[in-house]
Amino acid sequence: MKEDFLHYIWRFKKFNILDLKTHQGESLTIINVGQYLELSGPDFFNAQILIEGQKWAGNVEIHIKSSDWYVHHHEKDDAYDSVILHVVWEHDTEIHRKNNTEIPVLELKNYVDPSILSNYQSLVAPKSWIFCEKQINQVDEFVLKNWQERLFFERLERKSKPIFDLLNQTNQDWEAVLFCLLAKNFGLNTNGDTFLKIAQSIPFATIRKESFEVENLEALIFGTAGLLDADKEDNYFKDLKFRYFYLLHKYQLDKEIIEPVQFFKHRPDNFPTIRLSQLSNLYHLHQNLFSKISALKSLQSCYNLFQIPSSLYWNTHYQFDKVSPKKNKRLSKSFVDLIVINTIIPIQFAYLKSQGKEIAEDFINLLMEIAPEKNSIVDKFTSFGIVSKNAFYSQSLLQLKNEYCNQSLCLQCSIGMDLLKNK
Known part of the structure; x- marks a missing residue:
């Protein structure tokens, strides 16, 4: 179990949101789960909930166990004073604010469908190359195509960063x-x-x-x-x-x-x-x-x-x-x-971006004319049934492997999220 799974469950409400109760036995209604920050500080900003009919607005912190609050020393950090709900998988100890008031706790394991947990455990089972290698060919084709386009433009964004660094070094000489x-x-x-x-x-x-x-x-x-x-x-x-x-x-x-x-x-x-x-x-x-x-x-x-x-x-x-x-x-x-x-596509992309112009689909069309690269990553995906028809697909798969699979970011990946859905 990892916290990013609980972030996914909370963010997309992948649990039974009816008749929720805090660990203290109070009724809980979720109005807004909050904004997922992925920064230092609480996990979700500006959430809104009702506890026993009383409306609360503030932040939500998520942990595997309640005691992780103390493991991470949140009790010493002013950034966590505005936490209105502590969402955990397992409640093992009470958590108090600095004024000694107890923070309400939602224990998620009581509300998550076992099939979602089973899908997650299957997804993160020990891997030989990537976690979803036995399931990736089951992903909906529409989901896969849209994700590949997103991956391609993420890769262009990554390639544009050293270009802008060089621009600063050369006094903006393209x-x-x-x-x-x-x-x-x-x-x-x-x-x-x-x-x-x-x-x-x-x-x-x-x-x-x-x-x-x-x-x-x-x-x-x-x-x-x-x-x-x-x-x-x-x-x-x-x-x-x-x-x-x-x-x-x-x-x-x-x-x-x-x-x-x-x-x-x-x-x-x-x-x-x-x-x-x-x-x-x-x-x-x-x-x-x-x-x-x-x-x-x-x-x-x-x-x-x-x-x-x-x-x-x-x-x-x-x-x-x-x-x-x-x-x-x-x-x-x-x-x-x-x-x-x-070279050509990344520098065209960076130039359009520097001019504030719309990023055209021409990049995709150009790459679709080029044969896919031949390398071990593309070959491995092919063995799992994900075939690169052209360089657009192979570039997307390189971004997927390097920036998601290698970093174990399954729950930030559309493929991982699709495989977690109840079938």
Whole structure:
């Protein structure tokens, strides 16, 4: 038994509200259960009840046992002086206010239908992955679809927070923020944080000024990444290294110490050299990129914008000084899909939010054009009968697992609440 179950029971009146009596034997009528705060202080604010016909307005506190009041030291906290009803599962001791008056107690176990308790115990039974893994495929389809949409927008809200942090760091420069986000996502999971630090180490004003020569962009980005620190015989390497130190002097930049980029466990097309070259070419080919990205509405328009190659040198190399068979290394559609999911949609969402504009359904429609991500979380939900048809569904399931299932917030989840209903 957890308190969040009792919060659910009280909040949604999932108990017999007729002929209620306090533990003291007085008649009790609930007018308003109060506002569920989920903050410090009493659990429900501004409730209204009748006790023996006398109307009371104030707060309601909920515990498993009455004695938890003292366990949590509420008797020493002025915030609990306005509690008009103590709702518990089991009453084991009287609770008094500071003026020594007894606080009325409602013992819920006498009024909750056994089937609701059984559903709850079934829901929170020991899990192997998530609590409801044996029941989730029984959830009403309408409930599931509406919850997935809510989860998707919650995920966008979460992704927008670091965007607004970057805005504060860049003096509200959306172009600079976009550069940082793209860099992070070009680095994927392994190099994402390092690529972000690289982008943050180069003033975006310098990127703007040097974008007309892709070699200068590569020199700045590769040099900041530490990829030009060694001595090599390769002429392209030597040229980039010369340009890098020239640009450091030109813009009076400090040589940042960035953790090394990782090649290990990457397919060659995802080597940091290739991805950083493609990022450089993106900013060489598209000035004012933010205005173009903020206007994207269809997946095909995203593919068109990101038809980006690496520099010619990298068609025959994956690393400096090591020749490889010739291959044009353009961004693949699957890679652009990841950019749409992790960069384009979040920054469009954040921009609309910053402008106070209505959040359009276009985000959902765009994600519905993209195949679902392939990862262990999506695969596990599939094994339970919850199949992701597209990236909209897979993004929703990632939010569900990470923010609800992993936190055991079953009673704040529409799926958990639906499974608790009497069938």
